[in-house]
């Protein structure tokens with residue numbers, strides 16, 4: 001029976017395709033897991049990743065504001 005490394009995949013924000021979790025076979029970093037997109041070395045890929053990060057930051061800020069508002073209203077009730 002062949003033992004497979006469980007591959008985890010999701011679509012890369014750059015739209016080139018799936019980002020795959022791979023296992024490195026280079027002697028120095030053997031067994032190290034890393035994410036690889038078909039366009040990992042492409043500038044457009046980096047740009048898309050940065051945009052996605054900005055998007056996530058905005059969501060975090062929104063959640064933080066919601067949390068703050070909630071905390072404020074609870075303290076008003078007490």
Ligand SMILES: [Zn+2]
Nearest residue numbers: 012014037045
């Ligand atoms: Zn990509």
